[in-house]
Amino acid sequence: MTAPLLQVEDLHVSFSTRQGVVQALRGVSFSLGAGQTLGIVGESGSGKSVTSLAVMRLLDRAGRITQGRVLFRGQDVTRLGRSDLRELRGAAMSMIFQNPRAALNPIRTVEQQIVDVLRAHRSMSVRQARAEALDLLRAVLIHDPESRLAAYPAELSGGMCQRVMIAMAMACKPALLIADEPTTGLDVTTQKAVMDLLAGLTAERGMAMILITHDLGLAARYCADIAVMQNGEIVERGPVAALFQSPRHDYTRMLVAASPRRDSTLADLAPGLPRPQAGARNDGVRVPGAGPLLELTHVRKSFPGPVHAVDDVSFVLPQGGALGLVGESGSGKTTLSRLICRLADVDGGEIIFQGQSISDMPARDFHRAPQRKLIQIVFQDPHDSLNPRFSAFDCIAHPLRRLEGMRDGAALEARVREAAGRAGLPEGLLERFPHQLSGGQKARVGIARAIAPRPKLLVLDEPTAALDVQVQAVILQLLDRLRREDDIGLLFVSHDLNVVRMLCDDLVVLKQGRIVEAGASAAVFANPQADYTRALLDAIPHFEPACHAERESVAL
Amino acid sequence: MLAAIARRVGRRLVSSVPALFGVVVITFVLMRVLPGDPAVFFASGPSAGQAEIEALRHKMGLDQPLPVQLLHYLGDIATGDLGRSLTTGQKVTQDIGRKLPASLELTFTALAIALSLSVPLGVLAALRPGSPVDHAVRMLCTLGVCVPTFVSGLLLIYAFYYLLGWAPDPTARIDIFASTPPEITGFYLVDFALARDWEGWSAAARQLLLPAFTMALFVLAPLARMTRASMLAVMGSDFIRAARSLGLPGYRIVVAYALRNALLPVLTITGIVFSTMLGANVLVEKVFSWPGVASYALDALLASDYAPVQAFVLLMAFIFVVVNVAIDVLYGIIDPRVSVE
Numbered sequence: 001m002t003a004p005l006l007q008v009e010d011l012h013v014s015f016s017t018r019q020g021v022v023q024a025l026r027g028v029s030f031s032l033g034a035g036q037t038l039g040i041v042g043e044s045g046s047g048k049s050v051t052s053l054a055v056m057r058l059l060d061r062a063g064r065i066t067q068g069r070v071l072f073r074g075q076d077v078t079r080l081g082r083s084d085l086r087e088l089r090g091a092a093m094s095m096i097f098q099n100p101r102a103a104l105n106p107i108r109t110v111e112q113q114i115v116d117v118l119r120a121h122r123s124m125s126v127r128q129a130r131a132e133a134l135d136l137l138r139a140v141l142i143h144d145p146e147s148r149l150a151a152y153p154a155e156l157s158g159g160m161c162q163r164v165m166i167a168m169a170m171a172c173k174p175a176l177l178i179a180d181e182p183t184t185g186l187d188v189t190t191q192k193a194v195m196d197l198l199a200g201l202t203a204e205r206g207m208a209m210i211l212i213t214h215d216l217g218l219a220a221r222y223c224a225d226i227a228v229m230q231n232g233e234i235v236e237r238g239p240v241a242a243l244f245q246s247p248r249h250d251y252t253r254m255l256v257a258a259s260p261r262r263d264s265t266l267a268d269l270a271p272g273l274p275r276p277q278a279g280a281r282n283d284g285v286r287v288p289g290a291g292p293l294l295e296l297t298h299v300r301k302s303f304p305g306p307v308h309a310v311d312d313v314s315f316v317l318p319q320g321g322a323l324g325l326v327g328e329s330g331s332g333k334t335t336l337s338r339l340i341c342r343l344a345d346v347d348g349g350e351i352i353f354q355g356q357s358i359s360d361m362p363a364r365d366f367h368r369a370p371q372r373k374l375i376q377i378v379f380q381d382p383h384d385s386l387n388p389r390f391s392a393f394d395c396i397a398h399p400l401r402r403l404e405g406m407r408d409g410a411a412l413e414a415r416v417r418e419a420a421g422r423a424g425l426p427e428g429l430l431e432r433f434p435h436q437l438s439g440g441q442k443a444r445v446g447i448a449r450a451i452a453p454r455p456k457l458l459v460l461d462e463p464t465a466a467l468d469v470q471v472q473a474v475i476l477q478l479l480d481r482l483r484r485e486d487d488i489g490l491l492f493v494s495h496d497l498n499v500v501r502m503l504c505d506d507l508v509v510l511k512q513g514r515i516v517e518a519g520a521s522a523a524v525f526a527n528p529q530a531d532y533t534r535a536l537l538d539a540i541p542h543f544e545p546a547c548h549a550e551r552e553s554v555a556l
Numbered sequence: 557m558l559a560a561i562a563r564r565v566g567r568r569l570v571s572s573v574p575a576l577f578g579v580v581v582i583t584f585v586l587m588r589v590l591p592g593d594p595a596v597f598f599a600s601g602p603s604a605g606q607a608e609i610e611a612l613r614h615k616m617g618l619d620q621p622l623p624v625q626l627l628h629y630l631g632d633i634a635t636g637d638l639g640r641s642l643t644t645g646q647k648v649t650q651d652i653g654r655k656l657p658a659s660l661e662l663t664f665t666a667l668a669i670a671l672s673l674s675v676p677l678g679v680l681a682a683l684r685p686g687s688p689v690d691h692a693v694r695m696l697c698t699l700g701v702c703v704p705t706f707v708s709g710l711l712l713i714y715a716f717y718y719l720l721g722w723a724p725d726p727t728a729r730i731d732i733f734a735s736t737p738p739e740i741t742g743f744y745l746v747d748f749a750l751a752r753d754w755e756g757w758s759a760a761a762r763q764l765l766l767p768a769f770t771m772a773l774f775v776l777a778p779l780a781r782m783t784r785a786s787m788l789a790v791m792g793s794d795f796i797r798a799a800r801s802l803g804l805p806g807y808r809i810v811v812a813y814a815l816r817n818a819l820l821p822v823l824t825i826t827g828i829v830f831s832t833m834l835g836a837n838v839l840v841e842k843v844f845s846w847p848g849v850a851s852y853a854l855d856a857l858l859a860s861d862y863a864p865v866q867a868f869v870l871l872m873a874f875i876f877v878v879v880n881v882a883i884d885v886l887y888g889i890i891d892p893r894v895s896v897e
Contacts, residue, residue: 090803102794152892
């Protein structure tokens, strides 16, 4: 057998920060043959991105390779000079990034950027390069490639930007492609399309691929081998089926448990956690409360433009119930959640909360309404939705001060501590500022802030989208417990049908502002009626190692 | 595209009319409340009697109530008449028409020098943050800001005229014994070039260099620091890392990818700097006896000569508006995201 394409040996990387030197990688070793696919999984901060950046020698100024080698075709990348590196990058190995729109130069057209790449590595005229740029756009299956050539990144959707990035990464036919969370932030359907494209192109051209992701389902679906990273080390590596069916390392076991499957329940995801308080409602069959909590009738909202953002939407959320709003970006689910929170005004229809219409009052005045404190929202980005100058305590106390007019003192402190406790936020963290908290802790602050004024309805706008799987599992369980114990109604906005299924009794599928399907979660999940729902379900990279293994053996 | 730009320019110009009107009124009132009576100043001598002063006041319309005076003034502006300067005896429009090109030529040259120094310096400092180059640039900028222009101007004169003898006599736009170029645009460099008088051109250029450098030194800091900051931010952004991952040549990354993006905020600062320079270069004009519009306005102010000062302030406000519109249009051309809206 020939030498592997890429061989990483005992790689150490450290970052010098204000707090001193931080060891990001502690002896990472792996190898990858030509045309092979490797998934690197792990939580954020485990060193998976640092590994890929170190292989490409793209670490920023603060990061340094302190030990080890990276052999690419037998050549030690860590010792290469600037110009040798430049020739290697893009031509022999290339990379695609997490946020595709930010990875493209905002003031150069798509064509100019692809031509730049082609001409950086191959001597060709601008004319030839332009012709090839068009071919590349066709290869990445962009709709209407001729007119996309003159487009700027800001005029393209996230999925299209990622396709352009793929076209640029593949332009000079590299032997290795590193994809660093290529689909984070994209819809499930877009994610599937982009990943299928990526897998198809790499297989077709015999390229090796390293897929870096925190999504085990994605890695299992598109990679043959998986390496699991924790604290800057690879703790386990093996073929997908073997690794996930019989994980040997504790951390792998925890990751596998936390990844939602087709049939998993919330309790399965984080087995170590205390079970919700036992009760009649714990068996999955939920007794509807006394009358509806929230009722929408023919709600409409449009923004300047041809399409309605929300078009004739009606549904009912019972007291203490949980309803999922599912759809791709642009389906109107976020607009709808803003309407329900009364942060925006409806154009038509009615929103009835606890038997009273709340849609008449203008959104600007709603902060004075008695219902304001009963309807609270948890935002998508746990970091950006916290005031960086407020400590966790102040963040949680803010709604109490504003909505209940509480003054500093023992009463306020008790309420804040109670909310923090219910959200599972340790008391010792209350004095910290957002940048001193982890993603999961910030998510808890956001939840504690929302439940502090004792609301009856909690609107959750993709609260776990930015979190690692195991943190997501814990947060989902927390939400479920709050709902059962405090009888809070949940309106859960998400594009992840699987998460919605576990948390919500009912779900509403939105497409372009209209309801395409609604019903009990379990029923919709088992037997989707609309094509759109089926496409959404099909796009979820289910974490089914067994199925994957079968498919592999058939393919072989 | 062109139609969109024209619409934008038109909208901006129209929307600046109230601001210009406010400037006119405020300057008018300010000039009136400042101590000093032009009639006393312009009376034939210190021995002039009360009757003579009163007659002068009446002739100048100063005996009328303030609002009436304002109305008259506004009516005059509407017909393009900015009044007559009492010190020079000329129409203000004529005076300014002669002196504005001198100031503009000086300011444009100074701005060109400042940009051609500060942008490369800022880029160098940003590419090697914390290096000796970065510190040297920071020190130069600090010096440029700290030393007032009348000091740095005198220092430059001392070094380059007195000690080295490289620069010509630092008075006026051209040596008094040399011939001035034909009056075409009022910009000596342009006029000499049009007349193909290259000897005169280089004489005018050498005369221009010292005052221009003095002014450039003063505005080096904001431009260089802004370039550095914005370049640092862009160099740390995702698309630069992506460009590096694709193996683009280093100069291409710095110039076509980083610098073009980094220049957007610098452009905004340049507009502000230009307007400030034009109005605030009176010190430089005084030090170098430059017959510019700012020293003209200062002389008029000291003589309680209302019309030139009011015209000067109005002119500065108008130039500020024009510069801002120009920057706006440039922005739209450089950054496609702006014109998308």
